[in-house]
Amino acid sequence: MGESRLIHGRYRLIDLIGRGGMGEVWRARDESLGRQVAVKCLKPLGQQQDPSFMRVLRERFRREARVAAGLQHRGITVVHDFGEDDGILYIVMELLDGRNLSQLLDDNRKDPLPVPDFVEIADQVSAALAYTHEQAVVHRDLKPANIVRIADGTVKICDFGIARLGHDIGFTARLTGTGIAMGTPHYMSPEQIAGGTIDHRSDLYSLGCVLYELATGVPPFEFDDAWAVLVGHRDTAPEPLRKRRPDLPEPYERIVLDLLAKDPDDRPRDAAELGKRIATARAPQSVGAGLPAWATGMRIGAGARPARASRTPSRGAVGELTGSWTAGFEPDRPEGTPPARERPTPSPATLAALAGRHNAGLSLGRLGRWEEAGEVHRAVAAEREHVLGPDHRDTLASRFEVAFTLSRSGRFADALREYEAVAAGRERTLGPEHADTLAARQETAYVLGRLGRHFEAHQVYTAVLAARDRTMGADHPDTLRCRHNLAFNLSRLGRLEDSYEVAWEVAAARARVLGERHPDTLVTRCEVAYTLGRLGRWPEALRTYQDVAAARAQALGSDHPDTLAATYEVGISLGRLGRSAEALTLYRDLVAARTEAQGAEDPETLRARHGLGVNLGRLGRWEEALAEAREVCALREKVLGAEHPDTLVSRREVAVGLGWLRRWAEALSMYRGVAEARERVFGPDHPDALASRTDEAHCLEQLGRAAEAVGLYRRVAALRQQRGTQGH
Template identity: 65%
Template sequence: MAENRLVQGRYRLLDTIGRGGMGEVWRALDESLGRQVAVKCLKPMGPRHEPGFLRVLRERFRREARVAAALQHRGITVVHDFGEDDGTLFIVMELLSGRNLSQLMDDNRRAPLPVPDVIEIAEQLTAALAYTHEQDIVHRDLKPANIVRTTDGTVKICDFGIARLNHDIGFTARLTGTGVAMGTPHYMSPEQIGAGTVDHRSDLYSLGCVLYEIATGAPPFNQDDAWSVLVGHRDTAPEPPRTQRPDLPEPYQRIMLDLLAKDPDDRPRDADELGKRLADARHRQGTAGTPATDTAATAPTVRMPSWALGITTGSPANSARPPRPARPHRPADVLTDTWTGGHGTQRREASPAAGTALPAPSDDAPDDPHALTALLETSYALGRLGRHFEAHQIAVQVLAGRERTLGPDHPDTLGCRHHLAFNLARLGRLEDCCAMAGEVAGARARVLGPGHPDTLATRYELAYVQGRLGKWAEALRSYQEVAAARTGTLGPAHPDTLAARYEVGISLGRLGRGAEALAVYRDLVAARTRAQGADDPETLRARHGLGVNLGRLGRWTEALAEAREVAAARERALGADHPDTLVSRREIAVALGWLGRWAEALGIHRQVADARERVLGAAHLDALASRSDQAQCLDQLGRPADAAALYRRVAALRQERATGRR
């Protein structure tokens, strides 16, 4: 590939940022959207390579694009596009600002990373692998060079070039051939070396190798030749890492050695179990102040938990106000108002105007209960103003004060921790939010009871964040348990019970269980109609979900009819330009597109785009999405020039929006 080459008329190659066995990676400019991206190109091969070998390489490359594009998680590199240009296959990915773990160690002359960094990286990688394995995907080539730590501390897994879909055995056999081990020798599991059965536990072994290396400065088997390395993985017990790194707490050494077990059955069962062990190790380290080790160990420095890192005076989280003891909690209102942008019955609370002066946080939160309550109210107000870091800072102070005066399990203390946990989501710390919210839910269940409204409120919101992380199986279980508990305490027709059942339907749909989701929505529509009437917004919301899942099942004629009826009802009840009405009208256009009626779809997409632009502004994300839908229709109708012009307009507005934020 040549510098300044334009790939597929869109991606301008700027400079090479990496080379590997399968290709090279370029920093490039996406001229349509005006953003920088990374473009990975399959390296041109000389005539000495057999055509069959080239076909395998190309198939592997296409596979990486398909696998990676299906993954949506904070800890996995985002894939934007895939294609072929003049015989060269390419993948377009997000351009990461940071260094891979191998480079980080090289920068430090191969010295091990600080223990707190090792722990943080282990926790983030485990969360990403848990998500990946839930999608039935095994990476099979996890190594420091494939793991990037960005400048904001996020750890991302890259390069799914030899990832294996567990259910796709035939395709994998064509890729690898019989008895061919794939992977990188220093990080390969014994079963990979023996060309045995490879599953998610092989990734856990590779993770153990990575953690061992960043903790000690070298992988567990670091011989000079590849054969000795492979034999080491297969036959030799690794040297305990604390013999080289005595300040590594014993619980983390135990975890690494268990990950490096020769027999997959002796490793942690899955990444979820590993995550629990890591959380327990952090808790033991933080509460004891010293690790549970022999006397030769050096006590680690107690560090702030990851959710508290980066707290500075500056902007914090538009978070829902936790329940007050004096009034019942409305978890459905919290979610539909704050989390999902206005669908359903909304709780309205007075918010300070943008210029309202708020009390400045003190360096030490006073322990007077009234003062702590006032400070917490300030945190809520700052969150509603979008000043998320300030809100977070104050909530941390209030939590410390309440723990001192009331104890860690007092309902008011737990209410503050609830607020703090979901504030983390507004800071982009979804994994930390999940961990802390799980602790709050457990504490509330212990103190108040598993069926208490406050307990269920935390579990309900925790499920929402699990969904945002792509952990839909966990979210489904949480929503089902909340729905069952509310059915028992509030009754099957209570609005909060119905709200939980709605989220069960959402989760089933996300998991590809469309038929089950359809049944949930049919029952929900009937229940909402009986309780609130056919034209109630919540009834129409349930009908919208029913129509979406008809589409997921390929029943597009029925989906089209349902979308038209819901759109008409929403227009009567809410108005023609209400966001919910426009969402239903877009569903009409989507169904028309799937039925091949692109001209009709184009007209509706244009109407929706015009309405959103009129109400929200031309640069609003929803308006831009609608213009992109309109451009796609133009492409399908054989009008590429018109489509290109519209894409350029969208790109310019996105750039203007980004510039305005800066």
């Protein structure tokens, strides 16, 4: 292949950057978008292959490449495009500025990596595998050469689907006479060696082999003979890591040895559980401080410089403090702040400590400990602003995480202020159409929607979508995600036909690009079903939700949270169609499944119980319905807080039950309390606040207080008219 070769009339090959058994990797220029990319060209297929085999191979390639292109996580290499050009199958990926783990070990003269590097790599890879395994995607060839640490410290897994393609094409070497695919023998699981069933636990074993090598400098079975390596994986217990590396903390040795269990059932259940074990090992709680021990000494509150309202990149593009800052750039700064060029250069130890604390905050978030994660990110943001400046990408990265934790905690107004500042900071430093700027603006739109400000959200989504179309193309996963969000927001604006049309188009595009059963396709089909319900087309909505639930059950299992979420929507549709007895049975089963999987006080368990109570009421069993609503309301207040939207929904359901039991005075007090809370949280003209005031007026009518009811109805009408005027 010459340097001037143009692939598919678009990708200009510049120079060869890698070669292996599967083919070549080139640095290339995307002539359409003017950006540099990596193009992996698989070996020419040749003319000697059987035509029917080639058809199957091409279809397998398209399917595997679609799956890889659909993986959207900061720890997964982004796949931009794929296809076939003159008999060569090619995949276009992001060009990574970094070193794979084999190269890092070579750079370190095969000595073990420092413990903080080992832990950080383990944490990031486990998070990426947790995501891919949730998508029912197994890597099959995890090894140091397929894991890259880029310049900003982010760790990315490469080559999803490539190992299986290599097996199909026949490029992998085989042991003579055995029929066992060699792959990379130092990192193969016992079940791969035996030719058995491969699932996500095989990836966990391979990760154990990688971590063993990072921690000790050698793989768990280091022999010159490939057969001896395979026998070691199958029959021999690995030498404990601390015999080779005494300074390695014991919890990490235990984690690696558990990953290397011969029986898949003896390994961690999944990568999510592995991530929790790593987070627990690296972040023990400090006594009485309210923060983990590693946060000791972080300056927060009055002792830290206040973090200015400026924001950062997308959730999937967390910056680490290892990159250089823009030379000569001097952003706007508060009076008294020294110019950027006068700011002292922070020491590498300071930068490393802040990077570790930032990532520990991410670990807390993955554990669902959002309040603690937010405190950590706020402290790190203040420290980073002090040493790097308010618009440094890493300061903005921490501020973005602050906003994310606020959003996950239901503090949407606070999250909005943070996201707006991050978007402004990124626009100043990266430009208005940089992917990270657009990601922050898209999060801004999401939070606006959660605040009921759907018209403003619509304006932001429309602008971001136009930019994504220009810079990424209509079928890029990020573009489709933005269009999906736009459809969601259109339905909240009451533009149901528009929402249905956009959602249907996104579902079709995702099915074409990613596949009919891809999780993102199914998410959009759920949005199609939701809009069908809002349009009163409940039979179609029910069928769509049932299809999604069945597809998720097949791919993920009947007790997977996404499957249960679709099942919940099936129950909603049954209730709307007057089939409340069926809905009641469904919700009882759903409550049992949610309780077993997530616990009795999990928000999703409580949501299922709420649905159960609603359908008890529809069946006229109001005493039971009221009792259920009171219990759910009390639990939601305990778990989520007194003014969380879900708590207020339950409080309203209590009022509904009181009304049906003719206890109007009690219902009035409850409706009024809900209305006041919603006005405090969302504002007086939010649709939910207006609906609560309408409920209050209805109670007043039932109590014979007609004049008060009329006054309240008029107030609601005026607010609705005012809101409609502002929205146009």
